[in-house]
Amino acid sequence: MQNYNDNNIKNILELINRPGLATVARMIRLADKKFNINENEVIKSIELLLDLEVIKEKNEMVGDGWNTRETWKVYELAQ
Numbered sequence: 001m002q003n004y005n006d007n008n009i010k011n012i013l014e015l016i017n018r019p020g021l022a023t024v025a026r027m028i029r030l031a032d033k034k035f036n037i038n039e040n041e042v043i044k045s046i047e048l049l050l051d052l053e054v055i056k057e058k059n060e061m062v063g064d065g066w067n068t069r070e071t072w073k074v075y076e077l078a079q
């Protein structure tokens with residue numbers, strides 16, 4: 001069993017709840033910059049929150065639909 005830091009999980013939930021797309025790359029960058037949380041801890045915390053169904057993953061289209069049709073995996077709080 002792995003132990004998780006409660007403050008890190010709260011900070012990651014705060015990043016997910018902020019305006020803008022909550023992609024893994026963005027959360028890793030902001031968590032390191034704002035809270036000094038390393039990349040591995042962010043990924044493990046996201047996996048835990050997904051397993052506990054606190055957050056959900058969805059595909060968001062970020063392209064303009066004409067020239068680019070790129071989609072990103074983003075995270076949001078579960079309802």
